Amino acid sequence: MLLISCPNCGSRDETEFHYGGQAHVPYPENPNELTDRQWAEYLFYRDNTKGAFAERWLHSTGCRQWFNMLRDTVTYDIQAIYPMGTPRPDAAGQLTVETGTASLAPDSTTTGTAAPSTSGTSISGTSTTPASTTAPEGATK
Amino acid sequence: MAETAAPATSYEKNLSLRVSPAAQLRADFETGSVRGVVEISEVAFLTMVGLRVNRDSDAGQRVAAVTGGLPATCGSVTGTGDSSVLWLGPEEFLVVAPREAHESLGGGLIQALREALGDGAGQVVDLSANRTTFELTGPRARAVLEKGCSLDLHPRVLKAGTALSTEVGNIPVVLWKTGEETFRLFPRASFADFLGRWLLDAMREYASPEVP
Numbered sequence: 001m002l003l004i005s006c007p008n009c010g011s012r013d014e015t016e017f018h019y020g021g022q023a024h025v026p027y028p029e030n031p032n033e034l035t036d037r038q039w040a041e042y043l044f045y046r047d048n049t050k051g052a053f054a055e056r057w058l059h060s061t062g063c064r065q066w067f068n069m070l071r072d073t074v075t076y077d078i079q080a081i082y083p084m085g086t087p088r089p090d091a092a093g094q095l096t097v098e099t100g101t102a103s104l105a106p107d108s109t110t111t112g113t114a115a116p117s118t119s120g121t122s123i124s125g126t127s128t129t130p131a132s133t134t135a136p137e138g139a140t141k
Numbered sequence: 142m143a144e145t146a147a148p149a150t151s152y153e154k155n156l157s158l159r160v161s162p163a164a165q166l167r168a169d170f171e172t173g174s175v176r177g178v179v180e181i182s183e184v185a186f187l188t189m190v191g192l193r194v195n196r197d198s199d200a201g202q203r204v205a206a207v208t209g210g211l212p213a214t215c216g217s218v219t220g221t222g223d224s225s226v227l228w229l230g231p232e233e234f235l236v237v238a239p240r241e242a243h244e245s246l247g248g249g250l251i252q253a254l255r256e257a258l259g260d261g262a263g264q265v266v267d268l269s270a271n272r273t274t275f276e277l278t279g280p281r282a283r284a285v286l287e288k289g290c291s292l293d294l295h296p297r298v299l300k301a302g303t304a305l306s307t308e309v310g311n312i313p314v315v316l317w318k319t320g321e322e323t324f325r326l327f328p329r330a331s332f333a334d335f336l337g338r339w340l341l342d343a344m345r346e347y348a349s350p351e352v353p
Contacts, residue, residue, distance in 0.1 A: 008231060009215045009305075013291045016308060061313045062306050063215065063230040 005081055008063040020056030022046045023068045024088060049073055054088045156245060161185030162273040162333035166341075173341040175348045179279035181340055183333075184325070187274050188243040190236040190251055191266040192226070200261020207250075207257045208236055216303045218317070224250065227304040227315060235268070235315065235327075243269055272315070273333045277340065278323040285343045286316070286324060296321065310339040 002014035028034055028042055047053070053073045058066050070080040070089065080089045163170075163183045174180035194201045196211045205211045209221030212228035219226045224238035242248035244267075254265045277285060283294050289310035293299065304317035312335065315327040328336045 012307070015311075061308055064233065065230060 002076060002078070004057065004059075004069070004078065006059045006062055006065075007067050007081060007083065008065055009059060012059070012062060016059060016061035018058040018060045020058055020066065023054040023056045052079060056084070159186070162330035163275070163337045166334065166337040169341055170337070173344055173348075175279070175281075175344065177279065178347045179277065179281040179285055179344050181278075181337075181344065182276050183337070184274040184276050186240040186243075186269065188224075188236075188238040188240055188248065188250060189268045189272060189327075190238075190254060191268040191271075192234040192236060192254065192263070193232055194234075194258060194261065194263030195232050198261060198263075200258050200263055203257040203259065203261070204254060204263070204265075207253050208234075216305050218302055218304050227317060229306055229315070232263075237274075237317075237327075243267075270330065272327040272329055275326040275328070275333075275337065275340065276319075276323065277326065278320070280322055281344075281347045282322055282324050285340060285347075288343045289339065290316065292316070294318075310336055310343075312336045312339070 003011050004014055004017055005011050006017075025042070025046070028039075031039065031042075034042065050073055052070055054068060054070050056066055057069050058064070066084050068082050068084060068086070068088075069078060070082075071078050082089060161183060162185075164185070167183065170181050170183065174182070192204060192208075192211075194204050194211075196205070196213065201211060208219070208224065208226045210219035211226055211234055212219045215228055217228050220236075224236055224242060227235040227237060229235050236250070236254070238248075238250050240246060242250040244251055251265065251267050258265050283296075286309060287294055290307060292305060292307050299305075299318055301318050301320050301323075304315055306313070306315045308314065309316060309326060309328075312328050312332045314332075314336070317325040317327070319325050326336070326340075
C-alpha cells in the first residue's frame with residue numbers, strides 16, 4: 001500500500017485517497033468548435049506513461065481536497081506532491097531515466113501547455129481550430 | 142421507550158419516538174463492555190453542524206466569534222463551553238454540541254451560526270442526523286482501535302483533544318480523542334451498526350483473562 005503525504009493531513013494510507021487520473025489536462029478553450037473526435041480525445045484519451053507521471057489525487061476520507069502528485073508508474077516512488085493549479089515540477093520530472101519502450105519525452109498532456117495530443121490518431125482535414133493552449137482559470141481544480 | 146403520559150403535542154411525541162442509528166445495539170453494548178477495561182456506548186442525537194467558511198474572511202471571523210474560534214490545522218479542536226469545532230478540511234469544520242443545542246429542543250446554536258454567516262460565502266448545515274457518536278473508553282480503548290486504524294494512536298503522537306478524520310475498521314469516521322483513555326467516533330448513520338458490531342468484536346478478547 002502506498003503511504004501518501006497529504007499536503008493538509010500528513011502521511012495517510014492509500015485507502016483514504018481516490019485517484020483522479022492524469023493531471024494537467026486543460027479544458028478546451030472553445031469546446032463547441034472541436035470535432036467529435038477531438039472532443040472524445042479530450043474526454044477519454046490519456047497517457048499511459050512508463051515512468052514519472054503527473055496525476056491528481058483526492059484525500060476523500062480526510063480533508064477532501066485535491067492535489068497533484070508526481071509518481072513513478074514503475075517503482076511507485078512518489079517524487080513530488082504539489083497543489084492544484086501549479087505546473088508540474090521540472091526537476092523532479094527529469095529524475096527518472098527509463099529504458100523501456102514508452103517515450104519519456106514530456107509531451108503536451110503532461111506538461112499542461114496544450115490539449116491532449118491528437119497527432120497519432122487524428123483524422124486529417126477535420127481540424128477547424130487548433131486546440132486551446134491555456135486552460136481557463138480553475139479548470140484544472 | 143413507551144410513554145406513560147400522553148405527550149402534550151405531536152411534536153414532542155415525534156421527538157420521543159426517534160430512534161438513534163445504533164439503538165438496536167444498546168443491549169449488546171451493555172453486555173460487550175468490559176468494566177474498567179474498555180467500555181462502549183452510543184451518545185445519541187448530538188447536535189452537529191457542518192460549517193464551510195474561509196477562516197480569514199469576514200464571515201469566518203463572525204462564525205468564529207460564535208463557536209469560540211475555528212481550528213487552523215488538521216487535528217485541532219476549538220470551542221467554548223459545551224460545543225466544540227473539529228477541523229475537517231481547510232475550509233470545512235464540524236461543530237459538535239449537546240443535544241439541547243438543537244433547535245428542535247429549543248437551542249439556538251444553528252440559528253446563531255446562520256446569522257453569523259449572513260450572506261458571506263460558506264454554508265451552515267444541520268448535520269445532526271448524519272452521524273452518530275460512539276464513546277470508547279478505558280485503558281484498552283487504544284488497543285481496540287489499533288486493530289482497524291492505521292494512524293499512530295500512541296499518546297506521544299496523538300494527544301487528547303485531537304480529532305482526525307480517518308478510517309476505523311474500513312469505515313470512514315471522525316476519530317476524536319477527548320481524554321487520555323477516551324475516544325469518540327463519529328461514523329455516518331448507515332455505518333453505525335457495522336462499526337458498532339466491529340468494535341464489539343474487537344473488544345471481546347479483553348473480557349477474558351490475559352494470557353501471561
